[in-house]
Amino acid sequence: MADACFQIKGTNLTLMSLDLYQYQPQAFAEQLRQKVESAPLFFTGSPLFLNLADFSGEINRELLQDVIKQCRSVGFQLFGCKGTDDKVAQQARDLGLIHLPASRPRVEKPAAEEPSQAPAEPQAAAPKATAPALPTRIVDRPVRSGQQIYAEGCDLILLAPVSEGAEVIADGNIHVYRALRGRALAGVRGNPDARIFCQQLEAELVSINGHFMLNDKLREHCWKQAAQVYLQDDSLQVAAL
Template sequence: MRYETTRAAATQPSLTLRGRAQPLLTLELADLPETALETALQERLSRSAGFFRHAPVLLDLTALPAAAAARLPGMIEAVRRTGLVPAAFQARWPEIERAALAAGLGRMLEAEPGQDLAAPCTRRSALIIGEPVRSGQTIYAAEADLIVLHSVSPGAQLLADGCIHVYGALRGSASAGLGDDTQARIFAKIMDPERLAIAGLWLGAEEIPPEWLKRPAQLRISEGWLRFSPLP
């Protein structure tokens, strides 16, 4: 009987841990009172029309002084009340790290020694979408560029670890460079989006200069800022 139990247990599927990087928003917390932090974050997120609701985030706590450790649980709860889901953290001071671990956050894993984070990742062939992208649809090109041959409706979401190309009107949201690829770009034949993002930097519709709306344009990161330019 003992042998049969052991044998049955041995046939159970095992758990698998993978080291593959996943897209994760980073939120840098300033040393603000809990109420002020929540108000500022709510104001910022109100421009995204619920895009970030329930999104897991990495809390960058490196700007917090060690003395802020006692207030950190309240700050984390303030972030949760905005609809974000704090999942992991980075910290500078041991006091902040201990407080974050006690609050249930995971420590962000560091790269293994010798790992070249600057080396370009190996990407798959581009994901090509040959029909219009409807409102409510979300399309993610993992480790690849995303090419849409038609238009993208309001309320649709395009996500890609690489670049995003839209050969019609881009009226939904587009997030390129999800793996922190600052070289990624967004191209659109008609640039009229609800939201744009590259490698964690983003713009709401109201922040896009009018001169770049409803015309062929591309978006890239230059000197730490999102910048528009015409298509060649």
């Protein structure tokens, strides 16, 4: 049997979403340029998808074509879009974008039944079921530049430094008991209560549940100090430990 030529595997990549609310060509181009210039090493060449779920106005082929051109002109690798109807999705596909499925809708709990007229017999309270504790991924070696560590479905504990150009990701919290110099993304699968803790904050980027803060802003908060990062009212907060 011949040796396999390839293998298709799942992977975990950091993808960014451009949530478009309105489109004014000159204002969009200027704001996009400023954003990229704030962290060129991070944004240039980064994969990006276009989220049109909250766009106000009419979406047509010309608008999509212009947005794609603007994004690619500053180095973003725009590859797909989501949050559109079938017509716009087809227009996006015609322009070389893939159509991403919408996020799964939140399942509503069924309404409580009306109590019966007859009083219920008193019963002993059943013990509350406790959810099983999630495992914690522990890494005791340095995370080098270019490496990525992902803790799926759990917290991530790092006992060694995270170098510049490295990336640590967790569905839960991230604890770094040394210097954090790379990128740290916690709560990546919709956990706004996740936090990032580190003994020495020198990060390129921190993110909680998709909300991120770059190096230039982090330098204004607890730089090179023990700190925690958390989300409050859809805004990232950095506080000393």
